[in-house]
Amino acid sequence: SASSRLIKKEFPSIRKKLWKEYFWSQSFCLLTTGGAPIDILKKYIESQGIKNGKKS
Secondary structure (H helix, E strand, O other): OHHHHHHHOOOHHHHHOEOOOOOOOOOOOOOOOOOOOOOHHHHHHHHOOOOOOOOO
């Protein structure tokens, strides 16, 4: 995409962190909740990316 090309042009070092030159993935995710209440699911989602109490 155009935005991917612009980012790679402005920040060439980003290429080292990419997998096969791809900036975005076309994959998808399918999850089941096992009947967990919505408030538990929201807390879980909100906590993603947090390590040792800090956002990564």
